[in-house]
Amino acid sequence: MDILIQQGIIGIITGILTTAILFTLKVFWTAKVTPFLASIRYQGVIVSGQWSGFAEVTEKEIEEKKLEGTPFKSEHSLFLNQNAHNLTGSLLFKFSNPEKKFSIDFNVNGYMWEGYITLNFTPKDKRVTSYATALLKLHDGGHTLVGSWLFRDVIKENVLQTSMFLSRQEQ
Template identity: 60%
Template sequence: MSTIIEQGVIGIITGICTTAVLFLIKSLWVTKVIPFMEATKYQGVNIAGQWSGFGKNDNPDNGDVFETEFNLFLAQSAHHLTGSFLFKFKNPEKDVNLDFDVSGYMWEGYVTLNFTPKDKRVTSYATTLLKLHDGGHSLVGTWLFRDVAREFVNQVPLTLVRSQGS
């Protein structure tokens, strides 16, 4: 009877160890090998680097006087994009700096990015669809974000220019 119990325990331990090893192999395959192979065979445009943009509205007639600054830092592995985004907004009433984590992808000259705040106390999320222009020197599109002041989805045109040296 004790031999059956010993063999059962050994079988269970062997099964758990085999599962752990297979899980580690799969994780390594999915996180390291596949991205490496995709990046190696990828022949598309590389948009990794720093991108920046500015906006200004000096129209006191409608009460909208503000300045905005956008800084996007992208890392690229084939079609997949990750990075960070710094948004600065300034008007006479407030001065806001928001820092976002960025994830997305590029397909046929279009870039789709999702923005989640680094500070989990902030509830302003955003997304954007951009088109690569000017031979790869600018990204032009629209930025959609949760306007927490007015509680609706707001949109603004967004043009980002590749920074020198990127």
């Protein structure tokens, strides 16, 4: 009877250790090996690096286009890391108008497919509740990104859309 108990305990311990080793190998494979192989095989455009842009809406444009709101200026500084089609990075967004001035740091996750880039922005500061999404097209031989971004207006509690134009910053 003692031998059966000992063999049972050894079997349980061996099963637990085997499970832990297989789980560790799976995590290593999916986190390191698969992305490495994908980046080696990737034949597409590289968009890694720094991108920047700005926007300005003047009082004259608001009157001509019959827009709501006040004149504003905004700046975007986007830093992208690329692994095949997957994109990660950060965005520093600066905004100013006569009523307020602020900047927000975002974490960026996205995907590139056939020259289009989809990016999702979540604030690094978890106290901030402003989120955004952008759809951009690669233009000018890979030197500019042109499109729109949608973001949550935390004051009016609705979704706003503005144009986004970014150019690649050469290193």
